[in-house]
Amino acid sequence: MRITGLGHASVRIETAHGTVLTDPWVNPAYFGSWFPFPDNSQLDWDHYGDVDYLFVSHLHRDHFDAEHLRRHVSKRATVLLPEFPTSELEDALRECGFTSFVKPASGDVVHLDGLDVMIQALTSPTDGPIGDSSLWLSDGSYRVLNQNDARPSELEAFRELGPVDAYLIQFSGAIWFPMVYELPERAKQAMGATKRERQFDRTLRYIDELGARFVFPTAGPPCFLDEELWGFNDIFGDESNIFPDQTVYLHWLAEKGHDEGRLLLPGTVAALDQPGCPVEHPYDPATVFASNDTKAAYLRQMQARRMPEVDALRATWAHPEIDIPGALAQWFGPLLEESTHIAAGIDGGIRFTCEDTGYDGARGDIDILIDFVGREVRSYAGEKVRYRFRTRRAYVEQLIAEHEIDWVNSLFLSCRFAASRVGPYNEFVYVFFKCLSEERLQYAEGWFTEQNATEAAESITLNDSSGHGWEMQRRCPHLKADLSRFGTVADTPKNGPVLTCQMHGWKWRLSDGKCLSSVGHDLRCAPAGEPAPASSGDFGGPVAT
Numbered sequence: 001m002r003i004t005g006l007g008h009a010s011v012r013i014e015t016a017h018g019t020v021l022t023d024p025w026v027n028p029a030y031f032g033s034w035f036p037f038p039d040n041s042q043l044d045w046d047h048y049g050d051v052d053y054l055f056v057s058h059l060h061r062d063h064f065d066a067e068h069l070r071r072h073v074s075k076r077a078t079v080l081l082p083e084f085p086t087s088e089l090e091d092a093l094r095e096c097g098f099t100s101f102v103k104p105a106s107g108d109v110v111h112l113d114g115l116d117v118m119i120q121a122l123t124s125p126t127d128g129p130i131g132d133s134s135l136w137l138s139d140g141s142y143r144v145l146n147q148n149d150a151r152p153s154e155l156e157a158f159r160e161l162g163p164v165d166a167y168l169i170q171f172s173g174a175i176w177f178p179m180v181y182e183l184p185e186r187a188k189q190a191m192g193a194t195k196r197e198r199q200f201d202r203t204l205r206y207i208d209e210l211g212a213r214f215v216f217p218t219a220g221p222p223c224f225l226d227e228e229l230w231g232f233n234d235i236f237g238d239e240s241n242i243f244p245d246q247t248v249y250l251h252w253l254a255e256k257g258h259d260e261g262r263l264l265l266p267g268t269v270a271a272l273d274q275p276g277c278p279v280e281h282p283y284d285p286a287t288v289f290a291s292n293d294t295k296a297a298y299l300r301q302m303q304a305r306r307m308p309e310v311d312a313l314r315a316t317w318a319h320p321e322i323d324i325p326g327a328l329a330q331w332f333g334p335l336l337e338e339s340t341h342i343a344a345g346i347d348g349g350i351r352f353t354c355e356d357t358g359y360d361g362a363r364g365d366i367d368i369l370i371d372f373v374g375r376e377v378r379s380y381a382g383e384k385v386r387y388r389f390r391t392r393r394a395y396v397e398q399l400i401a402e403h404e405i406d407w408v409n410s411l412f413l414s415c416r417f418a419a420s421r422v423g424p425y426n427e428f429v430y431v432f433f434k435c436l437s438e439e440r441l442q443y444a445e446g447w448f449t450e451q452n453a454t455e456a457a458e459s460i461t462l463n464d465s466s467g468h469g470w471e472m473q474r475r476c477p478h479l480k481a482d483l484s485r486f487g488t489v490a491d492t493p494k495n496g497p498v499l500t501c502q503m504h505g506w507k508w509r510l511s512d513g514k515c516l517s518s519v520g521h522d523l524r525c526a527p528a529g530e531p532a533p534a535s536s537g538d539f540g541g542p543v544a545t
C-alpha cells in the first residue's frame with residue numbers, strides 16, 4: 001500500500017483493491033483567506049484524480065472544493081459517503097457530476113471488492129457543517145485511519161478492528177480562536193499557547209489509544225496569503241500561534257518518544273508496504289521548512305503566484321443594491337421564531353456590525369441586533385448585549401447574495417471579522433450561524449431535544465488528586481466523549497476539584513457540575529456515594545448530554 005500526500009487533508013491511497021482519493025482541496029477557501037500549505041496547485045491533478053473511490057469527509061470548504069472536484073476528479077469514481085443527517089453533501093457531489101455512491105451505516109464495515117471500509121459519521125450540530133467523518137479502510141494487509149479533523153469519541157470500534165498501520169490526523173489549528181477576539185494581547189497569547197499545546201496533546205491520546213504504527217500529520221495548517229491576514233502565518237517564532245506546521249509537530253512528537261511520524265508534502269509518496277515506511281519527497285523539505293525565514297520566503301513566492309485568485313474573488317463581494325437589515329429580517333425572522341433550544345441557550349441579543357471600511361466605498365456602517373428573546377432582527381439601538389461581531393459590509397452582502405446558510409463555513413473560518421463577548425463561550429451562538437436554513441435549524445433543535453431527553457443514565461466514578469471519588473455521567477456534556485477515557489480530575493485553588501475532558505479541553509467544577517468553558521452544558525455529578533443532584537437540563541436551555 002502507498003499513500004501519496006496531496007496537500008492539507010488530501011491523500012491518495014493505493015491499495016491492493018483500488019485507489020482512494022480523500023478531500024482534494026486546491027482553490028482558496030473562506031473569502032479567499034485559506035490556502036493549502038505547502039502549495040499543491042502545481043500537482044498533476046488529472047492523474048491524482050483518476051481513482052476508483054472518492055471520500056469527502058465533510059462540507060467545510062478546505063475539504064470540499066467543488067470547482068476542483070468538477071474539473072479534476074474522475075466521475076467514474078464511487079463516492080464513499082458518510083451517513084449524515086441531511087443530504088447536503090450528496091447533493092453537492094451530484095452537482096459536481098458524481099453519480100455512483102456507497103453510503104455505509106455509520107460504524108459498519110462494508111466490503112467493496114476486497115476493500116473493507118468503515119466511515120464513522122459525527123452528527124452533532126457542532127460537528128463540521130452539520131457532520132464530519134473519518135475513514136477507516138483495510139485491503140487485507142494494511143489498515144489506514146484517516147481521521148483528518150473529525151474527533152471520534154467511539155474509539156472502541158477502531159480498536160476492535162486492530163491497530164492501524166497509517167494514522168492521518170489533524171494537529172494544527174483550523175479556527176478563528178483566539179485571534180479575532182477583542183481581548184488584551186497577553187490574554188490572547190495565553191489562550192493561543194494553551195490551544196497549541198492541547199492540539200498536540202490530543203493527538204498523543206489518540207495515537208496511544210489506537211496503537212498507531214505510522215502517524216501522518218494532515219488537515220492543516222492552512223496558510224494566509226492576503227496581506228490583511230499575513231500575521232496569522234506561523235513564521236514569527238510565536239509560541240501562541242495556533243497554526244504550527246507539520247515539521248514543528250513531528251519534532252514535538254519525536255521529543256515525546258515517538259519516531260513513527262512521517263512528513264507528507266504535496267507529492268510525497270509513503271511506502272507503507274516497505275520496512276519502516278520510507279517516504280520519497282518531490283523536493284527537499286528544507287526548502288520550505290528550514291527556518292521561519294525560509295518559510296516566509298516560500299510564502300512570499302506563493303503569494304506572488306496565487307494572490308490574483310483572491311483579487312478576482314474580491315471583485316465580486318460587494319453588492320450595494322442589497323438592503324442588509326431588510327434581507328436579514330426576512331431570512332432570520334422565521335428561523336428565530338422556530339428556534340427553541342438555540343434561542344434559550346443564547347437568551348439575549350447578538351449585535352452584528354457591518355462596517356463600511358476598506359474597499360467598499362463610503363456607504364456607512366450598518367448595525368443590527370439579532371434578538372433571540374424578541375425573536376426578530378432590528379436596528380441596534382444601544383441595548384446591552386453579551387455577544388458582538390464586526391465585519392465588512394461587503395462580506396455580509398456576499399453572504400446574502402449567495403444565501404449562504406452556514407456563516408461558520410464562510411465568514412467565521414475566513415477570520416475576516418472581530419468578536420467580543422461578556423461571559424463564557426456560548427456554543428449556541430455558532431450553532432445558530434451554521435443553521436441558517438429550515439432543514440438545518442430543525443435538525444439542530446431535534447438533536448438538542450433528543451439529547452436532553454436521553455441524558456445518560458450511565459455513570460462512572462473518577463478520583464480527584466486527594467483520592468476522593470466523584471460519580472458523574474459517563475458521557476461528556478459537550479460532544480459525548482467517554483469520560484472514563486477522556487476525563488481527568490485535578491484540584492484547583494479557585495474551583496476545587498475540576499473535571500477536564502481531554503477531547504476539547506472543556507472543564508467542569510465538580511462541587512456543583514457547572515461548566516466552566518461554556519454557557520449551559522452542566523455535568524451531572526456528586527461525591528461518590530451521594531445522590532446526584534438534578535442535572536443541567538434544569539437551566540431551561542439546551543443541554544447536550
Ligand code: FES
Nearest residue numbers: 476478479501504
Ligand atoms: S467532548 Fe468536547 S470537551 Fe468533551
